[in-house]
Amino acid sequence: MKKFNKKSFGMVAASVALTAVSLSGGSAFAAAHVAKRASASGVYTQPLVIAASVAGTFQPNFSPFQSTANSGTQGLIYQPLFYFDNISGHTFPLLGLHYAWSNGNKTLTVDLRKNVKWTDGKPFTSADVVFTYNLLKKYPALDANGVWTQLSSVTAHGLYQVVFEFKAVNVPYLTYVLSPVIVPQHIWAKLGDPTKATVSHPIGVGPYELNTFSPQVYTLKANPNYYMGEPRVRLLQFPSYTGNDSADLALAKGQIDWAGIFIPSIDKVYASKSPNNKYWFPPVGITTLYPNLKNPLLGNVAVRKAISLAVNRQIIYKEGEYGYEPPANPTGLIMPNNMSWMDPSLAKTNFSYNPAAAVKILENAGFKKNAQGIFQSPSGKPLSFTIQVVSGWTDWDMDCQLIANELKQIGIKVQVNEEQFGTYFANLTAHKFQLAISWVNTGPTPYYMFQQMLAPKGGWNLEQWSNATTTNALNAFAKTTVLAQQKKNMYVLEQAMVNQLPTIPLVYGANWYEYNTAHVTGWPTAQNPYVNPAPYAAPANAIVLMHLHAAN
Numbered sequence: 001m002k003k004f005n006k007k008s009f010g011m012v013a014a015s016v017a018l019t020a021v022s023l024s025g026g027s028a029f030a031a032a033h034v035a036k037r038a039s040a041s042g043v044y045t046q047p048l049v050i051a052a053s054v055a056g057t058f059q060p061n062f063s064p065f066q067s068t069a070n071s072g073t074q075g076l077i078y079q080p081l082f083y084f085d086n087i088s089g090h091t092f093p094l095l096g097l098h099y100a101w102s103n104g105n106k107t108l109t110v111d112l113r114k115n116v117k118w119t120d121g122k123p124f125t126s127a128d129v130v131f132t133y134n135l136l137k138k139y140p141a142l143d144a145n146g147v148w149t150q151l152s153s154v155t156a157h158g159l160y161q162v163v164f165e166f167k168a169v170n171v172p173y174l175t176y177v178l179s180p181v182i183v184p185q186h187i188w189a190k191l192g193d194p195t196k197a198t199v200s201h202p203i204g205v206g207p208y209e210l211n212t213f214s215p216q217v218y219t220l221k222a223n224p225n226y227y228m229g230e231p232r233v234r235l236l237q238f239p240s241y242t243g244n245d246s247a248d249l250a251l252a253k254g255q256i257d258w259a260g261i262f263i264p265s266i267d268k269v270y271a272s273k274s275p276n277n278k279y280w281f282p283p284v285g286i287t288t289l290y291p292n293l294k295n296p297l298l299g300n301v302a303v304r305k306a307i308s309l310a311v312n313r314q315i316i317y318k319e320g321e322y323g324y325e326p327p328a329n330p331t332g333l334i335m336p337n338n339m340s341w342m343d344p345s346l347a348k349t350n351f352s353y354n355p356a357a358a359v360k361i362l363e364n365a366g367f368k369k370n371a372q373g374i375f376q377s378p379s380g381k382p383l384s385f386t387i388q389v390v391s392g393w394t395d396w397d398m399d400c401q402l403i404a405n406e407l408k409q410i411g412i413k414v415q416v417n418e419e420q421f422g423t424y425f426a427n428l429t430a431h432k433f434q435l436a437i438s439w440v441n442t443g444p445t446p447y448y449m450f451q452q453m454l455a456p457k458g459g460w461n462l463e464q465w466s467n468a469t470t471t472n473a474l475n476a477f478a479k480t481t482v483l484a485q486q487k488k489n490m491y492v493l494e495q496a497m498v499n500q501l502p503t504i505p506l507v508y509g510a511n512w513y514e515y516n517t518a519h520v521t522g523w524p525t526a527q528n529p530y531v532n533p534a535p536y537a538a539p540a541n542a543i544v545l546m547h548l549h550a551a552n
Contacts, residue, residue, distance in 0.1 A: 042549030
């Protein structure tokens with residue numbers, strides 16, 4: 001089973017296409033919800049118990065620049081300028097209020113909030129923002145999203161405005177640029193290399209601050225001076241769990257209010273135990289079969305189409321993915337999140353399971369079965385491949401076995417190679433594989449996924465796709481802020497996914513999210529998906545908490 005969120009690898013920010021001069025929908029949405037929250041009652045003073053992950057005992061590490069930092073460090077204590085949500089598509093202004101493009105979309109100007117204080121009482125200003133970005137430049141290991149590959153300078157204009165100069169036009173990259181958390185200059189200027197700094201008493205600007213700490217449990221308390229108002233949930237408690245079983249048991253008993261952990265048979269072992277035990281597993285990614293297109297057989301689109309037709313995604317969904325992650329869309333879009341980006345001509349396109357059609361495609365392409373019943377090319381090369389997967393990721397391991405069995409039935413031989421994660425990751429990034437099952441990197445719009453997966457130098461172009469038509473569409477998208485033009489570019493990419501299958505989407509990848517309504521309400525739901533609901537998604541976690549209030 002999944003022990004952690006596989007989508008956590010790769011870049012942590014995401015791409016979004018927005019108008020050049022405002023935060024239109026996102027800003028209005030966030031402002032309306034803040035106003036609603038501020039005028040409502042419903043303070044909850046008991047600890048809200050959170051299990052964002054199963055990580056064993058805790059270390060006193062609250063550095064936002066270290067991957068081992070405790071849950072809540074990012075989002076609840078430290079915050080970025082803006083947050084671009086990958087489920088709702090909303091943009092949330094946090095430390096930043098507005099941004100605007102100028103200079104032919106090469107200059108990005110951000111107006112900051114003026115009523116923000118660090119939890120030690122010092123004011124937040126543009127100097128903190130410029131200092132933080134200079135840290136990323138001085139210590140490149142911190143720059144996970146490569147903002148300085150795109151920027152030429154970051155400068156302060158007065159106390160509450162920051163100007164970002166881009167080396168070249170790249171409109172979607174604004175989300176990478178605006179997503180790093182900001183740290184206080186008066187604290188971090190004394191700490192040296194941030195990757196080595198010990199931060200046991202964090203000073204942030206978020207809705208919570210550290211209250212108590214022990215290796216078994218730590219608590220965060222509401223920040224009474226938070227710039228959006230003091231959260232109505234006054235206390236958060238993070239207990240340690242040594243394994244999924246103990247966390248699952250605590251969840252079923254109602255001892256955890258908010259969790260982001262995998263539970264097999266969730267209706268039976270969790271939801272049925274109480275009417276207050278709720279869950280929602282929204283799609284945030286896609287589990288995809290990557291063919292190495294440098295392989296002359298897999299580089300043949302007929303072979304890829306045959307493989308796709310021979311894979312029964314419904315069986316993968318029900319058996320391999322426990323009924324949690326349904327079949328993906330052929331366009332590569334994550335539905336319903338990306339509905340507004342769908343090419344109307346492809347709206348009714350879905351994957352079908354049709355082994356007979358798969359056989360016919362191969363025969364029409366000149367493939368014939370040998371004495372062993374395996375299709376071989378006109379030059380005599382058999383359709384025999386290996387597929388790489390991580391050993392111990394039991395859902396994906398099962399998926400691969402199902403795929404191998406289904407392809408065998410039509411005359412394609414597949415051997416499943418289960419590797420340790422380090423070996424698997426190294427092989428994929430070095431393109432040392434034939435077939436591999438893996439994730440895609442996604443964001444609030446599909447551009448980021450396609451750019452990573454289809455651009456010649458994309459960060460997750462494992463299959464080594466290179467096509468002038470899709471490259472031109474990606475480049476055109478990145479240079480404009482006109483939504484209608486961006487959609488036309490997106491349709492080109494969707495058509496390529498459907499007709500050329502550079503990768504073979506299988507099923508959606510879900511976010512794990514369980515919540516209890518006995519004590520507090522206001523949670524994100526499938527009916528009200530206002531933000532990514534997983535407690536490990538930052539700073540979405542802060543936005544969720546600012547919506548919560550006592551149930552009675």
